[in-house]
Amino acid sequence: MKSASGPLAIRFPAKVGPEEFDTALGGYDPHSGKKRGFVFNLEDVQFISLDAIATSLCLFNQLVHQGKNVALDWSASAPSFGYCERMGYFEALDKTVEVRPERPASGLSSYEIYRDENPALLEISEVPVGDRKATKALVRRLTERLETNLDVGGNSRTVIDHVWTVVTELLSNIHEHSRTGIPGIMAIQPYNPPGRGKKLTLAIADSGVGMVTTIKESGSPRIEGLEDHEIILKAFREGLSRREPTTPGSGCGLTRCAEIAWKYEGNLTVRTMNIWTKLVTRSARTGISVGLYSNSQPVVRGTQIYFEFYLDRLRA
Amino acid sequence: MNEINPGITGIRLQAVVDGTEAWGPDEGAECFQKTAELIREKRPRSVTLDFEGLARVDSSWCREAVCALVNNFRGRVAFLVAGTNKIIEENLDTALLKQGMSMLCRRGEGEFVILGAALKPHLIETLEIAEARKEVTTTDLCRRMPKLSLQNCNNRLRQLVEIGLLIRMESAAVTGGKEFVYRSIG
Numbered sequence: 425m426k427s428a429s430g431p432l433a434i435r436f437p438a439k440v441g442p443e444e445f446d447t448a449l450g451g452y453d454p455h456s457g458k459k460r461g462f463v464f465n466l467e468d469v470q471f472i473s474l475d476a477i478a479t480s481l482c483l484f485n486q487l488v489h490q491g492k493n494v495a496l497d498w499s500a501s502a503p504s505f506g507y508c509e510r511m512g513y514f515e516a517l518d519k520t521v522e523v524r525p526e527r528p529a530s531g532l533s534s535y536e537i538y539r540d541e542n543p544a545l546l547e548i549s550e551v552p553v554g555d556r557k558a559t560k561a562l563v564r565r566l567t568e569r570l571e572t573n574l575d576v577g578g579n580s581r582t583v584i585d586h587v588w589t590v591v592t593e594l595l596s597n598i599h600e601h602s603r604t605g606i607p608g609i610m611a612i613q614p615y616n617p618p619g620r621g622k623k624l625t626l627a628i629a630d631s632g633v634g635m636v637t638t639i640k641e642s643g644s645p646r647i648e649g650l651e652d653h654e655i656i657l658k659a660f661r662e663g664l665s666r667r668e669p670t671t672p673g674s675g676c677g678l679t680r681c682a683e684i685a686w687k688y689e690g691n692l693t694v695r696t697m698n699i700w701t702k703l704v705t706r707s708a709r710t711g712i713s714v715g716l717y718s719n720s721q722p723v724v725r726g727t728q729i730y731f732e733f734y735l736d737r738l739r740a
Numbered sequence: 741m742n743e744i745n746p747g748i749t750g751i752r753l754q755a756v757v758d759g760t761e762a763w764g765p766d767e768g769a770e771c772f773q774k775t776a777e778l779i780r781e782k783r784p785r786s787v788t789l790d791f792e793g794l795a796r797v798d799s800s801w802c803r804e805a806v807c808a809l810v811n812n813f814r815g816r817v818a819f820l821v822a823g824t825n826k827i828i829e830e831n832l833d834t835a836l837l838k839q840g841m842s843m844l845c846r847r848g849e850g851e852f853v854i855l856g857a858a859l860k861p862h863l864i865e866t867l868e869i870a871e872a873r874k875e876v877t878t879t880d881l882c883r884r885m886p887k888l889s890l891q892n893c894n895n896r897l898r899q900l901v902e903i904g905l906l907i908r909m910e911s912a913a914v915t916g917g918k919e920f921v922y923r924s925i926g
Contacts, residue, residue: 556764556766556767560758560759563761563763564759564761567761582826582827585796585826585827586827588761588796588798588827589796589798589799589827589831592763592764592798592800593763593798593799593800595763595764596763596764596765596766596798596800599764599766600765663838672807672808672811672839673803673807673835673838673839674803675838676799676800676802676803676834676835676838677798677799677800679799679834679838680798680799680831680834683834
């Protein structure tokens, strides 16, 4: 993987989920390492999951903001290129990231031509940090698309209300805690795999200092002695916030997200800095709990949250 | 001390927020500022926060716009909510529960639910009586619950006032003295 000189070359495999993304980075920390240039090769990628899309966008944008050179080797014939182009990946990718052989031409990408036309697709959106008016417009647009396109029978209104709630709570966190000029990312993808039931996946990501860092700033005794993944669980299970103890009830947004995840037997994956934690809700008795975690991932700054709603499993 | 307006005030929240959806703590805090100013102006004993016309609000907004408002006027003004829908109730419920608060939510003629922290059965029992009658005295309650002492009845009503689910008014007793009347909010 490492070359003797020049940029660091990293090749992604055919299927890229969060695990494959981190494995490809091979434990190298692109932020603190000495390398000034990176070439990420996606030519073999046939499938890239929504959370890996969000994480990769955050990482690549963060690196160029640090003044590093980033190039993506990504042929237009690669299966994933067309999908990502249609999702608006290249619009959310910082303009200084080099795409080789070339980016889709401005104004002519399939995203720009067909935007909003496919009811099965909800494209990647940039979340402008600090611009509340633009973010409100983004949320309204999302709701309108869901109201037009989402069909889960009699539960459609309930599902949309719950998705809206998760989106607004997590977007509020971006505005409050991001502390960076790098835009956040939001993307939604419905899935309907045969025999597995309808699923809606949501990724909301920022490039700030990370939720564990901001929670630790509170100095709350409630997190004393806890490891980072335990802090994440506590944040969602009981509500933790940078604002405590001065703001009573702070952190209720995250507990609400966890409640909604439980309603859909959903999973909530949080990636922040070097931590990856998958919270699961299979047990009706224990509510949300840690399914898997790792505290040694390559650093991707900020917080990326991936939410899975199993639409056919809505609990009363 | 200024005379306090014993009336009931209703605040239609859609008139205070921008649009039919409200979310986030910043927007909640803006709503708080506006509604608190109205309340300081009118000095009511109870306020109905009317959500009619609002399609959605999230928990973080509720924390600032509702919970903080209730806490700010605790002991002086009692609050209830009305005009809610399912998602508003769910999200408000979470915000209230996080702070151990309870709030009365009117759903139509005579129907109500308690959002937030659940009430113990004996308090629900007492509240239902007070709601059905619109107002009770300790003596009234004791007549309806003969197994309870006057002190117990008084304690139950006092607790409901402290939680913010009834308001206590001073009235002239039949005997000529002073007595407290416990009124349903709104």
